Amino acid sequence: MAPDPFNPANHRSVEILVSKLRRRQVVGSREAALETLKVLRQVVSRSRFSNLDQLVGLIRCVGRRLVEAQPKEHTVGNTVRKLLHHIREEYNNTAAGASSSSKPGYSIENFVLLGQFRKPSFVPTSEIPIPLEHDPDDPDSFARVVKPLLMEAIQDVLDDLETVYDNISRGAKDHIHSDEIILTLGHSKTVEAFLKSAAHYRNYTVIVAETGPSYSGHSMARELSSAGISTFLVPDSSIYAIMSRVNKVILGAHAILANGGMFAITGTLLAATAARVHSTPVVVCAGQFKLTPLWNLYHEFGALDFSDPSNVLGFEEGSLVDKVDVMNPYYDYVGPELIDVYITNDGDHPPSSVYRLIKETYDDDDHEL
Amino acid sequence: MPAPGLPVQPPNGPRTETKPKQKEMTKAERRELQERQRAAKQAAKASGEASGSSAKTAAKTAPQGSGSTSTPRRGTRQAENAPRSAPAAPRAVVSARTAGSVAGDSVATAPTRGGGGGGGGLRIFSHFGLQKPFAQFKITGANARCIATLRAFQTVIQDYVTPPNNTLARHLMTHISPQISHLVAARPMSVTMGNAIRQLKLDISGSDIDLPEQDAKNELCLKIDNYIRDRIDAAGEVIVEKSVGKIKDGDVILTYASRREGSSESSFAKSQFLSAGKATLRVLAEAGIPCTYVLLPSLGAIITEVDTIFLGAHSIHANGAVYSRAGTALVAMLAKQHSVPVVVCCETYKYSDGVQLDSFTKNELAPLGERFANFPLTTPHDSLVLRNAPNLEVLNPLYDLTPPANVTAVVTEVGIIPPDSISAIPVALGRLL
Numbered sequence: 185m186a187p188d189p190f191n192p193a194n195h196r197s198v199e200i201l202v203s204k205l206r207r208r209q210v211v212g213s214r215e216a217a218l219e220t221l222k223v224l225r226q227v228v229s230r231s232r233f234s235n236l237d238q239l240v241g242l243i244r245c246v247g248r249r250l251v252e253a254q255p256k257e258h259t260v261g262n263t264v265r266k267l268l269h270h271i272r273e274e275y276n277n278t279a280a281g282a283s284s285s286s287k288p289g290y291s292i293e294n295f296v297l298l299g300q301f302r303k304p305s306f307v308p309t310s311e312i313p314i315p316l317e318h319d320p321d322d323p324d325s326f327a328r329v330v331k332p333l334l335m336e337a338i339q340d341v342l343d344d345l346e347t348v349y350d351n352i353s354r355g356a357k358d359h360i361h362s363d364e365i366i367l368t369l370g371h372s373k374t375v376e377a378f379l380k381s382a383a384h385y386r387n388y389t390v391i392v393a394e395t396g397p398s399y400s401g402h403s404m405a406r407e408l409s410s411a412g413i414s415t416f417l418v419p420d421s422s423i424y425a426i427m428s429r430v431n432k433v434i435l436g437a438h439a440i441l442a443n444g445g446m447f448a449i450t451g452t453l454l455a456a457t458a459a460r461v462h463s464t465p466v467v468v469c470a471g472q473f474k475l476t477p478l479w480n481l482y483h484e485f486g487a488l489d490f491s492d493p494s495n496v497l498g499f500e501e502g503s504l505v506d507k508v509d510v511m512n513p514y515y516d517y518v519g520p521e522l523i524d525v526y527i528t529n530d531g532d533h534p535p536s537s538v539y540r541l542i543k544e545t546y547d548d549d550d551h552e553l
Numbered sequence: 554m555p556a557p558g559l560p561v562q563p564p565n566g567p568r569t570e571t572k573p574k575q576k577e578m579t580k581a582e583r584r585e586l587q588e589r590q591r592a593a594k595q596a597a598k599a600s601g602e603a604s605g606s607s608a609k610t611a612a613k614t615a616p617q618g619s620g621s622t623s624t625p626r627r628g629t630r631q632a633e634n635a636p637r638s639a640p641a642a643p644r645a646v647v648s649a650r651t652a653g654s655v656a657g658d659s660v661a662t663a664p665t666r667g668g669g670g671g672g673g674g675l676r677i678f679s680h681f682g683l684q685k686p687f688a689q690f691k692i693t694g695a696n697a698r699c700i701a702t703l704r705a706f707q708t709v710i711q712d713y714v715t716p717p718n719n720t721l722a723r724h725l726m727t728h729i730s731p732q733i734s735h736l737v738a739a740r741p742m743s744v745t746m747g748n749a750i751r752q753l754k755l756d757i758s759g760s761d762i763d764l765p766e767q768d769a770k771n772e773l774c775l776k777i778d779n780y781i782r783d784r785i786d787a788a789g790e791v792i793v794e795k796s797v798g799k800i801k802d803g804d805v806i807l808t809y810a811s812r813r814e815g816s817s818e819s820s821f822a823k824s825q826f827l828s829a830g831k832a833t834l835r836v837l838a839e840a841g842i843p844c845t846y847v848l849l850p851s852l853g854a855i856i857t858e859v860d861t862i863f864l865g866a867h868s869i870h871a872n873g874a875v876y877s878r879a880g881t882a883l884v885a886m887l888a889k890q891h892s893v894p895v896v897v898c899c900e901t902y903k904y905s906d907g908v909q910l911d912s913f914t915k916n917e918l919a920p921l922g923e924r925f926a927n928f929p930l931t932t933p934h935d936s937l938v939l940r941n942a943p944n945l946e947v948l949n950p951l952y953d954l955t956p957p958a959n960v961t962a963v964v965t966e967v968g969i970i971p972p973d974s975i976s977a978i979p980v981a982l983g984r985l986l
Contacts, residue, residue: 391948396848402938409945417938417947420850421880425912425953451850454883461886497846507838509845513854 197226198246205254213438214373217259217473218345220250224267225338234326236275239334243268247553256489256514258439258447258476261553263341265546266473270337272547278333344529348471349374351529353381359467359527364388364431367423367459370449371400372436374469376407378527379434383413391416391430393423395451397495397512420451424458433459437470437526441478442542444520444535446470453516456523465524472528477542477551489514688739690920695867695903696785699745702736703781706753707774714766721769722760729753741917744868744876744905752780788900788966796863796898796964804860807893808833809849809884849880852887862888864955866899866963872908873957873972875899879950882912885959894961901965901978912953919949 201223204210210219227246233239247264254260352374360366360382368375368390379390390408392415395401401417409415418426433455438447446468459466493510520535533541683705686692692701706729713728715721733750736742742750756776760769800806837844847855862884868876875881875897888895909915921940941947957972967981 396850399937403936405938405945406942409942412944415945417945419879419949420848421878421883422912422948422950422953424882424886425879425916425950426948428911428913450854453853454850454887457887457890458883496848496851504835504838507844508834509843511845511847511851511854513851516850516853 195223195227195230195246197223198249202249202253205250205257205260208254210254210257212373213257213259213474214345214348214471216254216257217263218342220247220260220263221267221338221342221345223250224264225335225342228334228338229331232327236272236326236330239271239327239330240268243271244550244553251553258478259473262439262473262476262546264553265477265550267338267341268550269545269547270341271334274333274337275330345471345473348473348529349377352469352471352527353377355527355532356382357385359434360386360388360432362386362388365391365429367391367393367426367430367433367455367464368404369393369401369435369451369455370395370398371404371407372449372469374471375434375436376404378469379408379413380411383411389414389416391418391426393418393420393451393455395449396420398449400449420454423451423455427458427462427464430459430462430464433464433466435466435468437468437474438515439476439478440468440470440474440526440538441476442539443479444523444538446474446518446523447515448518450513450516453518453522456518460522466522467525467527468523469527472530472541472545475538475542475545477546684736684739687736690740695743695745696789696900698743699749699902700781700785702746703749703753703777706732706750707777710770710773710777713770720762721766722758722762725757725773726754729757741915745903748902748904749780749784753777784900784902788902791966792898792900792964795966795969796896799861799896799962799964799969801860805858807855807859807862807884807888809862809864809878809881849883852884856887856891856893859888859891859893862893862895864895864897866897866903867952868903868905869897869899869963869972869975870905870908870954871976873960873963873975874909875955875957875960875963875972876905876909876915876952877955879912879953882953882955882959885955889959895959896962896964896969897955897960897972898964901967901982904975904978906979909954912950916953917951919951921947921949 201210201219204219205216210216224243224246227242228239231242233242243264247261247268250264251261356378360379364386366379366388368379369392382388390405390413392401392405392408394417396419405415405417435448435452435455438449440446448468456466458464491512491514493512496512497505497508497510499505520538523535526533526535526538528541530541683692683701686701687698692698709729709732710725713721713725715724733742736746753773753776756773760773764772834844834846845855864875864877864881864884866875866877866881870876875885877897885895938945938947957975960972962969963972963975965978967978970977
């Protein structure tokens with residue numbers, strides 16, 4: 185049987201990542217995004233395609249496979265979508281260059297079009313005169329020309345991912361002032377980088393909540409204190425008690441949703457609500473790769489992931505275990521009304537403009553891979 | 554407290570047996586003498602006195618009995634309400650027992666050390682037994698601490714001898730005050746203890762000068778017994794009764810780190826509990842109530858399913874703010890956001906006159922140490938921060954303050970009242986507090 189390029193199962197790298205995702209050997213949104221991108225690069229560099237449709241179909245096919253392996257790691261899908269967007273952009277630029285259409289300047293027309301459902305910014309290859317040397321006799325000619333461009337697009341996305349912490353932390357000193365008391369939860373690498381970067385310029389205090397049942401706050405507290413930041417570690421239960429002294433709550437996100445809400449580690453909802461009650465600003469640090477074209481309007485834990493209940497009630501409580509339901513949700517859904525600003529690697533955005541970011545970052549027809 | 558006082562005796566053996574062993578003969582003689590006097594004087598009140606004195610003797614000869622008086626009683630209360638829950642002792646019960654036995658040991662040795670003189674060293678020593686469990690958090694909970702304190706004072710009062718040229722009403726308080734400061738040195742006084750001590754002071758200063766010393770002491774002990782019975786135990790039962798009325802068949806109830814209310818639910822087979830306190834959970838599960846157990850951070854995931862929230866209180870302030878175990882305020886806040894009624898169960902003797910605006914004033918820090926002994930941990934133990942390091946401090950506040958706006962109702966033994974009306978309680982009780 186001839187190898188079918190559209191069958192992603194043929195790519196060993198895809199297979200490996202799928203099983204890694206399933207087994208939760210790849211966890212963390214940035215890790216997942218990076219791995220996905222590396223796999224896509226391999227797939228693209230090895231596969232054969234003769235037009236854009238085939239290429240897009242191929243990437244989508246791989247993307248679908250990966251997303252199905254771990255639907256709660258939203259960044260996998262996001263990375264695929266972003267790559268598709270980049271590919272189309274590169275293609276269109278090349279196509280536009282070939283057909284020498286003038287780039288539109290500022291115009292009311294653009295503004296009006298922005299709000300509408302965007303037509304796919306490319307027209308299917310069969311309908312426009314192929315600007316590139318597409319030769320029906322030589323099906324590889326397309327790939328030959330496009331591949332360097334593709335690699336460039338992938339590299340762009342990869343660079344974005346690799347510099348994401350630096351770019352987010354750039355504005356740290358504008359958000360954290362001297363002698364402020366900051367509350368954070370869990371161990372978000374983004375927040376860690378953000379706080380450490382601010383520590384170069386400011387002298388401030390961080391309160392870290394333990395964030396059970398993973399108690400990831402402990403490692404966060406250790407990291408921050410070793411960077412010379414004065415750190416307090418408190419149990420989750422005292423979040424409300426200390427909130428009256430906190431100047432700012434800085435949180436990490438697992439995924440930012442299209443309505444401006446987010447998924448974040450369990451306990452975030454409590455902290456964000458307590459902050460809202462005390463009118464304390466809630467700042468979320470997250471890379472743009474976490475932007476997810478998803479909605480979660482009706483379920484408080486509809487898209488949550490559940491993890492091992494033995495972290496909550498262990499088997500040493502033998503007699504209890506079979507009488508009691510134990511729940512250990514992984515993520516909280518935090519609504520947009522509880523968040524003041526998202527600090528991304530592409531500037532600061534209020535939750536209300538997240539929809540626009542998503543429109544800019546992804547193509548509408550990729551929302552369903 | 555006649556009824557609970559009596560069953561105490563069997564475990565300690567007959568009085569005559571323990572007396573010669575533990576108490577000095579001079580003291581026993583003295584008391585016998587006084588009892589004879591009393592019998593001659595008040596023959597009519599003999600029966601009442603007998604029960605009173607038996608309770609008193611129990612408290613005196615072996616306070617470990619008095620410690621355990623509260624134990625079986627609490628146990629039976631829960632057993633009545635929740636069948637088959639008796640062996641599963643909630644933490645309060647367990648700690649009351651440890652406290653009692655510790656105090657008992659020290660008191661047993663105290664008289665031999667101090668001789669008949671009853672010097673200051675003896676008195677302090679006799680209560681070292683209570684200081685330690687307080688400081689080490691072996692006795693926790695507003696009720697348990699208050700009961701333990703009152704029981705200890707019963708012993709102190711019985712051991713007290715009025716110095717010559719002085720009266721009990723005037724002098725006893727100066728005898729007790731250093732003991733109180735000794736206890737406070739171990740751990741700040743809880744509101745409940747403060748209220749109880751205030752009542753005790755009132756009783757002492759109000760005691761009749763003409764009464765023989767032993768009678769006056771007995772009367773004070775009886776008053777303490779009554780206080781525990783009326784304000785803590787009976788109040789608790791009434792509160793359980795009242796709060797049961799607020800639970801409908803099939804309701805989902807959420808509790809957080811509180812102990813009492815759960816027991817009343819067994820009659821509602823369909824009720825589902827979402828619990829955040831493992832001790833409560835054990836009692837409920839034993840009683841066959843379907844339970845779901847979550848940690849506090851996961852509260853957001855289940856709050857939408859909850860019909861009513863029952864919370865306990867450490868103390869309640871004049872403006873209706875509830876001072877309770879850390880985390881309670883979070884639960885109440887989230888409940889408010891989701892329009893779930895929050896019912897706080899609280900005896901009136903937990904009332905505190907002051908108004909507190911945030912959780913910092915009067916809060917206590919739990920000691921550092923092995924906080925994770927009771928938690929299952931999949932994270933490696935050495936990855937946890939258990940002690941302070943450079944730039945790193947571990948803080949563990951014990952309490953937080955729930956603003957009255959987040960409390961729907963307060964169940965007290967005098968009725969179910971909105972938090973705004975809490976300040977009416979002392980007036981309604983005739984300023985008993």
